[in-house]
Amino acid sequence: MAPRVGILGRGRFGGVIAGLCVRAGLEVDSTGSGDADALARVATADIVILALPLGRLETVPPHALAGALVVDATNYWWELDGARPDLEDPRTSTSESVQRxxxxxxVVKAFGHASAWELENLGRPAGDPARRALAIAGDHPDDVARVGALVDALGFDPVPIGPLAAGAMVEPGTETFGADVGAEELREIIARFPRSQRGRVIARARGVDPSRLPALW
Incomplete structure (x- = not known):
């Protein structure tokens, strides 16, 4: 049975994902964070996609999404969200902040390392050799599989990359962010993350050798 998708955020990014859902024949509902009645309706969806600016996360009452499978599609941008040392901290990931x-x-991390334009224009049918891959990070295998099925339905190859903490590998400043690549190349990028500049920054902040980063996820 096709999932019903709720989207929290009516900006450009959320609108593109809503359009992809409609194109895929999925039932979809969207709202901003300020409409309590609409939020209650969206929260009953099988999958809720968080497409708000990350700095507005705390306008979402946690109890409103209690029990929901939430896809974190957000990123931290200081120009938009303001200076937030808690979201800049390389000892954690922004998705873990969302989960807290x-x-x-x-919470499952997905979609956020692609732009709205890329999502709108680069989707392809399954099996297409030019199909782009999207990374997914989450702590519960069943939830990762459900989000992976949604990613697939919207025209992209899902690539699980580990638990939610592994979402640090797809944030702005990483090689994965904005990478228009297929599944095999995405896996290669993820595999070399510990040797990347961002990987070394995270390892230094956490007091470990970069080669030990995968064990921390």
Whole structure:
């Protein structure tokens, strides 16, 4: 049975994902964070996609999404979100910050390392050799599989990369962010992340050798 998708955020990014869902024949509902009745309706969806600016996360009442499977498609941008040392901290990931706020939800990281334009224009049917891949990070295999099925339905190859903490590998400043590559190349990028500049920054902040980063995820 096709999932019903709820989208929290009515900006450009959320609108593109809503359009992809409609094109795929999925039932979709969207709202901003300020409409309590609409938020309650969206929260009952099988998958809720968080497409708000990350700096507005705390306008979302955690209890409203209690028990929901939430896809974190956000990124931290200081120009938009303001200076937030908690979101800049390389000892954690922004998706883990989302999970801490939405403590009663199950958070999976996906979609955020592609732009709205890329999502709108680069989707391809399954099996197309030019199909782009999207990374997915989450702590619960069943949730990762459900989000992977949605990614596939919207025209992209899903590539699980590890638990939610591994979402640090797809944030702005990483090689993965904005990479228009297929599944095999995406896996190669993820595999070499510990040797990347961002990987070394994270390893230094956490007091470990870069080669040990995969064990921390």
């Amino acid at each position: 706020w939405l403590a009663e939800s199950r």
